[in-house]
Amino acid sequence: MRVLICDDQAIIRDGLELLLRLEKDIEVVAKAQDGAEAISLVERYQPDIVLMDLKMPLMNGVEATERIHRNHPGVKVLILTTYDDDEWLFDALRAGASGYLLKDTPREDVIKAVRGTVAGKTYMDPAIAGKLVQQAVRQPSELPSVYIDKLTGREVEVLSLLARGLSNNEIADQLKLSEGTVRNHVSAIFAKLEVSDRTQAAIIAIRYGLGE
DSSP states (O other): OEEEEEOSOHHHHHHHHHHHHTSTTOEEEEEESSHHHHHHHHHHHOOSEEEEOSSOSSSOHHHHHHHHHHHOTTSEEEEEESOOOHHHHHHHHHHTOSEEEETTSOHHHHHHHHHHHHTTOOEEOHHHHHHHHHHHHHSOSOHHHHTGGGSOHHHHHHHHHHHTTOOHHHHHHHHTOOHHHHHHHHHHHHHHHTOSSHHHHHHHHHHTTTTO
C-alpha cells in the first residue's frame, strides 16, 4: 500500500513515517507539509491513501481532500488530526474523506485503519462516530421516500453491511455473492442515493438504522 502523509508538523510526519515503515505491506511514498503540496504529490506519486491533517497553512485538509477526491477518486483520504470539532468533521466527510481518526489513536488501530480504508472500509474514531450518529438522528426524516425507497431489497442488504464497515469482499462472503455483483450493487446504491463514496452512503444508512 502506497501512503502519502500530509501534516504541517515535521515531527508528526516523521513519526508517522517511522510507524508505517515497520509494516512490510506499507510504503510511504511522499510527505507533504500542507494541502497544496499534498495535491501536487498525489498527482506525482498516485498513492493508494493520504493521511491528511486538517488545520494547515496555505491550504487546509478539507479543501485538499475535496480536490483530491474530485480529481483522483481512486485515492482514499483518511483524516488523522487532533481536532474533533463538529464543523471540521462534517466538512471533511462532505469533501470525500473515507474516515476520521484522532492523533492519539493507538498505533495498531492506525495501521488497521490504513489497511481497512485501502480495502474499502470506513473508519471513525469512536467519539467521532458518536457525533456522527447524533447529527444523523437530528436530521429530518423525509429522505427514505426520496432515496431509500429507490433501493431493491438486495441493495438495502448491501447498504446495511457497507454501513457496518464491511469491504466488498466481506459483503460478498456474507451474502453469498460474487465480488463483482457486490461492486455492481454498490455502484447502483451510490447512483440512487446520489452520493459519491462509501462514507456518504454509510451516513444515510446510519441515519435510518440500516447499519445497526
